[in-house]
Amino acid sequence: MFQLVELRPGGEVEPLKRKNGELRLLKTGKAAAKLARAISQGTGRKIQPRPFATVNWRDRELKREEDGTYTRLPWATEPWWLSALQHQPVIDHYAHVSAKYPGRVAFTETENKGLADIQTPMKAGKYLQRFCTGLPDGTIANWAARFSSQFENGILQLAETREDIADVYTRGPDSCMSGKANLYRSRPIHPTEAYASPGDGAVAYMERDGRVTARVVVSRKLMQYTRVYGDYERLRPLLQKAGFKQGNMLGMRLLKIPHKGGFVMPYLDCGHQLKDRGDHFEICTADCYDYSGGDTCGMMGPWSDDDDEGYICSCCDDRIDGDDHYTVDGEVWCPSCFDANATTCDACERNTHSENASQVLNATWCSHCVGWNAYYCDHSAQYVPSREIVNTQDVGRVWRGYFNDHDGVDCRFCNRAWLDPTAVTMGVGCVHTAPCIASLVNQRKESENE
Secondary structure (H helix, E strand, O other): OEEEEEEEEOOOHHHHHOOOOOOOEEEOOOHHHHHHHHHHHOOOOOOOEEEEEOOHHHHHHHHHHHHOOEEEEHHHHHOOHHHOOOOOOOOOOEEEEEOOOOOOOEOOOOOHHHHOOOOEEEEEEHHHHHHHOOOHHHHHHHHHHHHHHOOOOOOOOOEOOOHHHHHHHHHHHHHHHHHHHOOOOOOOOOOOHHHHOOEEEEEEEEEOOOEEEEEEEEEEEOOEEEEEEHHHHHHHHHHHOOOEEEEOOOOOOOEEEOOOEEOOOOOOOOEEEEEEEEOOEEEEOOOOEEEEEOOOOOOEOOOOOOOOOEEEOEEEEEEOOOOEEEEOOOOOOOHHHHHHHHHHHHOOOOOEEHHEEEEEEEEEEEEHHHHHHHEOOOOOEEEEEEEHHHEEEEEEEEEEHHHHHOEEEEEOOOOOOOOOOOOOOOOOOOOOHHHHHHHHHHHHHHHHOO
């Protein structure tokens, strides 16, 4: 086995690595010399081939497990996990709680990454879905939530002002109230601003990478919360730790915002009946209500939009005649802007800006679906659905189509997938790869020497 190194000024030697952090390893000195010469000529850098000293990385990883360097996974003693540890690829993962990336599982993904001492971080739920097939979705969700609450830096935040509450809704999980303000008849006021009653109404939420992942309306006076949108399993423990309990919200106050002859009001998950208390509204029972807050248009009471100029296109700022409009990423767009600058996601069927869309094989996906359900395959240079990824032992993750087109094999000796053109057939349908054949030969020599 050979690797490529770059000779730096001052005599420093830097190993060459791929984009994914793996070392550039080649099987023969001839192939390494040829590639080193091509890179040197093309870039002007001094690249040389060097023999690569193979280390027993599995012994290194096992030692880290035994001496406590690695933190054990919370499900380490579960029967289904102990069973998974007896088979590939989990047996060679040496999976543990990541010390570098809070709230992630770290594991050795490929042989090359093991040699280079590189661990791949991954969300707990995603890891279990990919490598512990057969586990019920409920079991995966439960362990993912427990892992997150134990190792992830989850913080419960409260939006209390009108501006902050509207911002949380437009950045958070999709719902009938998550659009921009100009999508509703209450425009330019966002309907959810009515939740910002001083000392009472608020929105509790969690966020990650600038996106709200879970939210819920709470009453600080009653210490109650209603329906949770988004990541319920992670938000609920934080709510309970803060002293909130799920309730009917009877007695919660909402702002009284006069507008267009009526009042601004969101669709209420916590009960539609409201009592007029003069300077504010209060959620009440059905036998004494004055108004109903069960409309998704953002208005309540006898209101009129005779003076309403209609929808304003968020893309070109022109007025839209009538109701001939499109919703694009939570904004209102006119038909002309939609035809010129928007598209529809084939995965979730929502409209999105063309600049936020990507091709996933032959389909068009929005950035949200790409982030959650797609993977960029470096080998085929395209996004592909995550469910069509093969974890190979020699080059990492590749698209199934690329794997099949380039004669990828499932080795019968090690039960792993390999993208290895040197694979040979030994016996009837028994495919072996060159590394496994070499390993088998070494084992036989060691056995003979004993």
